[in-house]
Amino acid sequence: MNQKTANKEKWKYGVMLNLYLAQSIPMTFFSTVLPVIMRENHFSLTSIGLIQLVKLPWLLKFLWAPVVDSAQGDPKAYKKWIFISEFVYALSIFIIAFFNLETDFKLIVILLLIAFTASATQDIATDAFSYLILKKEERSIGGSIQTIGNFLGTVIGSGLLLIIYYYFGWETLIISLGLFVLLALIPLAIFTTTQSTTTKKKYKKKIRFNELISFFKQKHIRYRIGLLFFIYWGIIGILSMLKPWMVDLGYSIKEIGIYSGIIGPAAGVLFAYLAGKIIKKKGKYFTLKLLLFLFITIKLYFYLISQYKTNYWLLQAGIIGIWGIYSMTTVFVYSFLMDGIRSQREGTDFTLQIVLAHLGSLIMAVLSGKIAHETGYSGLFGIGIIISLLLLLLLPYLYKKSLSYEV
Numbered sequence: 001m002n003q004k005t006a007n008k009e010k011w012k013y014g015v016m017l018n019l020y021l022a023q024s025i026p027m028t029f030f031s032t033v034l035p036v037i038m039r040e041n042h043f044s045l046t047s048i049g050l051i052q053l054v055k056l057p058w059l060l061k062f063l064w065a066p067v068v069d070s071a072q073g074d075p076k077a078y079k080k081w082i083f084i085s086e087f088v089y090a091l092s093i094f095i096i097a098f099f100n101l102e103t104d105f106k107l108i109v110i111l112l113l114i115a116f117t118a119s120a121t122q123d124i125a126t127d128a129f130s131y132l133i134l135k136k137e138e139r140s141i142g143g144s145i146q147t148i149g150n151f152l153g154t155v156i157g158s159g160l161l162l163i164i165y166y167y168f169g170w171e172t173l174i175i176s177l178g179l180f181v182l183l184a185l186i187p188l189a190i191f192t193t194t195q196s197t198t199t200k201k202k203y204k205k206k207i208r209f210n211e212l213i214s215f216f217k218q219k220h221i222r223y224r225i226g227l228l229f230f231i232y233w234g235i236i237g238i239l240s241m242l243k244p245w246m247v248d249l250g251y252s253i254k255e256i257g258i259y260s261g262i263i264g265p266a267a268g269v270l271f272a273y274l275a276g277k278i279i280k281k282k283g284k285y286f287t288l289k290l291l292l293f294l295f296i297t298i299k300l301y302f303y304l305i306s307q308y309k310t311n312y313w314l315l316q317a318g319i320i321g322i323w324g325i326y327s328m329t330t331v332f333v334y335s336f337l338m339d340g341i342r343s344q345r346e347g348t349d350f351t352l353q354i355v356l357a358h359l360g361s362l363i364m365a366v367l368s369g370k371i372a373h374e375t376g377y378s379g380l381f382g383i384g385i386i387i388s389l390l391l392l393l394l395l396p397y398l399y400k401k402s403l404s405y406e407v
């Protein structure tokens with residue numbers, strides 16, 4: 001490999017990171033920081049709850065994934081989808097800047113729905129594009145890049161942007177967000193795409209919506225679905241109840257924002273890099289076993305500290321640990337689902353699988369609130385240990401069966 005080719009190979013990781021940051025930072029701001037700004041402006045809790053509907057396109061994006069897959073396995077065609085969706089994304093954000101949050105709230109919600117639909121479309125195309133430009137042995141690093149982009153976007157979107165808003169105001173902040181989305185297209189425009197050696201074949205078959213159904217008809221697909229659906233159950237219960245628990249422990253909103261909104265996700269960035277290295281060196285099966293042991297360990301840790309008066313250092317260590325393990329799990333999930341993608345259907349299959357994982361997370365997040373209410377936080381942590389033990393026992397059967405149809 002000559003120097004020029006080597007530089008290009010490294011450049012593609014930068015392009016990927018840039019694209020995931022471009023979708024993650026504005027999305028994190030609008031879904032997590034905007035409710036804080038709304039509450040400061042005396043919006044009702046009903047209105048604040050309504051703003052969460054902007055996430056809906058990300059749960060429904062599998063419905064139009066086959067349309068994006070009309071790119072037919074061509075990275076250049078997916079690039080066009082990314083450019084179009086990013087432009088709509090940025091334009092929607094620019095328009096929001098010129099409306100008043102208090103007097104034009106409903107219109108802003110509509111514009112946010114358009115922006116998040118464009119962002120979800122960009123995500124479909126970016127996932128497919130990343131899959132096509134990566135060689136099989138590079139997928140673990142690709143999973144790390146995706147996770148780092150998302151977690152770094154969380155740090156910036158939920159922490160740094162709130163500070164910018166405080167000093168410069170609404171209009172300046174939103175215009176800056178739109179400009180950032182547009183600037184993120186520059187590295188992609190410069191990057192010349194070539195398919196990986198495993199995806200060079202050309203296809204002419206038209207992608208139809210029945211591809212959504214055919215995905216679920218694959219042999220042994222139920223095992224892959226089961227693994228993806230339950231993978232986050234071992235950890236999402238703690239994450240979803242962490243901030244309410246900190247409130248009950250007497251921490252202020254500012255402290256919670258710093259500890260769980262900035263320090264935690266920042267630690268996740270480092271752990272994401274580590275997970276990519278582990279997967280590449282030891283393989284996905286070893287990594288998944290390690291993750292399940294870590295699930296049990298961190299839940300046992302939280303169970304023990306919940307029995308006594310928790311000091312800052314013990315809690316902060318737990319927060320870093322839980323975000324780190326969550327980050328490593330996300331890297332594994334991205335790498336694992338890349339192995340279940342069919343040629344010509346990169347966007348559809350990637351999107352379907354990630355939506356299944358997110359749906360499982362959502363259900364567990366909802367259940368965790370009920371469990372914590374009925375049994376207390378220590379009860380939630382204890383039940384989490386049992387769930388992780390069950391997953392660990394089922395792992396050899398569930399994981400190997402999920403790969404029996406591997407593409």
